[in-house]
Amino acid sequence: MIGDNLKGKNLIAGQWSGAGTEVFTSSNPANGQKATKQFSAGTSQELLLACKSAQEAFHSNDLRDLLRRSELLEAIASEIESLGGELIEAACFETGLPEARILGEKGRTIFQIREFARLMKSGDFLGVNFDQAMPERSPIPKPEIKKINVALGPIAVFSASNFPLAFSTAGGDTASALAAGCPVVVKGHENHLMTNEIVGSAISRAIEKTGFHNGTFSFINGEYSIGKELVMNPIIKGVAFTGSFNGGNALMGYAAQRSEPIPVFCEMGSINPIIISKGTQNEVKDLANTIADSVFLGTGQFCTNPGLLLVEKGEGLSHFLEGVESSLSSKRATPMLSEKIFDGFSKQVSELTGKEPETKNHSSGFFKAISTEEFLGNQIYSEEVFGPFTLAVVYENHNELGDLIRSLKGQLTGSLFIQEDEFDQYRPLVRLFSEKVGRLIFSGVPTGVEVCPSMQHGGPWPSSSDSRFTSVGFDAIQRFLRPLAFQNMPDAFLPSELQSGAINNYPHRLDGKLIS
């Protein structure tokens, strides 16, 4: 049966290890079928070894070298690229997602890793600064100071339920941490045991082929208890997590119990409000379908899923609302990612709409429309519903829209469907709206997150734990870097990038002036 050839173990410092007696199996949420392969839950001892070995890897020369890191990332990308049907089959089985989606996600995963490999060559992320000495300055001579970003240390990565590849074992968090020069210990998602091992094996082969220290990457299976131990291990210097608010909040709580606080970047999703003006309801063809399709994408299980439509009352209102509702309710039910997610979704959707999905672990789309007053009067409407549901709130005027915007929590994204002749009256509200989001989208839906330098995937709390950072795009690397300044330092003790002559190979600030 599927997975029977796998080891069922944890990858600890280059060794496959199954010391624990507790075992897990995964299952197919689409049909409830259970895999027979048993996976060993990681033990505290295995975790300690993974961390200790990560610490050693952190001190090795390879991880400090940009070109060597680039080699490692390229090798990981190639190993994942060469994974065949086994990976696709395992990921489809464990998530219920269709093959096309998994293939697309595989491509995205490889692309992300290669983009970070390419970034190593530009050195842009190093933030190099060079202030020249002024020995004649009075009353005190100015010393020479150089500054560069260096790796924080070993990073714990928690993989997501909804991206078995792109935000998992070799996903964006792992890629950006390795690119920063940080060893990684992944706590694998418990639903993706086979997928994790297959991808973990690919990383392990890449590490072996490129001759990196075997503590550069480890992964461990287990429940939250092992995740807590990982976050609290003093060797770990940062955490990246993609998942639910409760999960992220728990990790932040564990981190707060450490004697040494560390940065914890949690991307916890949001309801991604869309503002739809009355002008737009009349003007934009197929708007209801476009929005319903975005709501239903991936059976509604994206962190950028639009769960809230703020719709202006106008002539086209009923037509638009009916369009969204009929489009959503006519979707053929597709599988959800797990029984737990399905149960949570069913419960919420039944409270909100009085209806619930008909087939176990599958869902069609759901919809409800309410007034501004109803929305503001009940906190339940502001909660994220993880799944194919969207709530339309009708506003009658801009005062109501202002109140709605002010009531919103922080969001990953916000979208605007507004017509040109309405721009002037909407400008102050859009500004207010922008304070609540990390990415503002015009005339488009929030699903579909580009992997590019200008992407911001992280918004004000509670959509993420620190809105100053992103988990998607080049700048995701900044989560795992800290600046280190060198004063009057001879080349012998400088990182190679700061040594005489080399500095011109990198974008840098010279006496405060940016030189690219």
Place this chain on the structure above:
Amino acid sequence: MIGDNLKGKNLIAGQWSGAGTEVFTSSNPANGQKATKQFSAGTSQELLLACKSAQEAFHSNDLRDLLRRSELLEAIASEIESLGGELIEAACFETGLPEARILGEKGRTIFQIREFARLMKSGDFLGVNFDQAMPERSPIPKPEIKKINVALGPIAVFSASNFPLAFSTAGGDTASALAAGCPVVVKGHENHLMTNEIVGSAISRAIEKTGFHNGTFSFINGEYSIGKELVMNPIIKGVAFTGSFNGGNALMGYAAQRSEPIPVFCEMGSINPIIISKGTQNEVKDLANTIADSVFLGTGQFCTNPGLLLVEKGEGLSHFLEGVESSLSSKRATPMLSEKIFDGFSKQVSELTGKEPETKNHSSGFFKAISTEEFLGNQIYSEEVFGPFTLAVVYENHNELGDLIRSLKGQLTGSLFIQEDEFDQYRPLVRLFSEKVGRLIFSGVPTGVEVCPSMQHGGPWPSSSDSRFTSVGFDAIQRFLRPLAFQNMPDAFLPSELQSGAINNYPHRLDGKLIS
């Protein structure tokens, strides 16, 4: 008497307010003289008004405009520049520091503010990114995305005991927060009541002259209880603090009780170790005096005060240690910043050396030398002693030095006195050492923190709460900014810097390539 012309009130949203019944007075630590002027402690209502007004200011157009912010900063600098003898007299009285030091610090304060004003014109800190649309991309067209750093929101600033001007009411934290476009609420240091009001008045005049919203800046006097309320107020979106470990830790604890977590940057000082090789002890003339002078600077009350000397055993050892000891003990006792600081210092220094300062609130320099074994065997030796004391730890070989370095907590700085013929053998240890610090200094002492783009003033825990940020230099502004991405956004809804054409006025990444 000094201060009798002052108002003795809090500056709340542009109004001088003294609603509270509790009062404070300040005193001269050099001679114990108490000022007669009473200052009203801020009340919870005053604090709420300051925060509410800061929120309003945050929504005003002025704070969003780079050139307007530059005007405000210039105006603040000019107002402080034109403050005369009253400021100097008050600051000398309240700190016991000599006039020359206060004059120097005034110059530094003005310089810092002007540097941030200048930064507004370069726009470098905006982190502008522009990824062009690719409408023909298959399978999905790539949208246009632009990204820019925007202000976090109202910031709480806690001023330092040891920098009554440069890290106080109008110090580096306030300047960088205003430069970021964030309104500021300062919790004034309780020892500097007169100084705070004089500087606060200057800021208030600058705000009035430039026509900024009166919530742009408030300051409030009080004890920790009002500081706790400030940190926990939901309007506050970030905190900057310079002070003791216990103070910083308390603020972080309050912040952790918030339902919305916010970034808290605490610069909490450190023992700033200096490594001194045996070669250096023989070669460098006056090394003992240079180091003793750094230890005694400002009566040892700098966050970069070198409190730990790691000294290699060699022929010159006794000569060097005796030199440091005799230089320190022969210093004429100078005032400490407060009775509380003096008492804490006396207690620690008496535990460590068996001696203590002779004159109340004044201290000469103190010194102790111990072995590596003694240092590693007792945690007391790793604690910061805030005042003119340094501890020399003798290492007999590089294994011992390695153990010493590994035992160190995170530090703001680390210094190296090593000779060229020793470089090779020291290289791995210097690397290890660099993991513990934010700034590594060659052949120099840590006191003296340049205000320049390459400065890093913030090291691994517990020297600061987040080693990824600095509280000195241009990049201090990054603590208070978050990236905001705009997808396919028309000019009408874009910040002016991102509108068509304008983007070329700022350093930016175009499709990932840095353009300066």
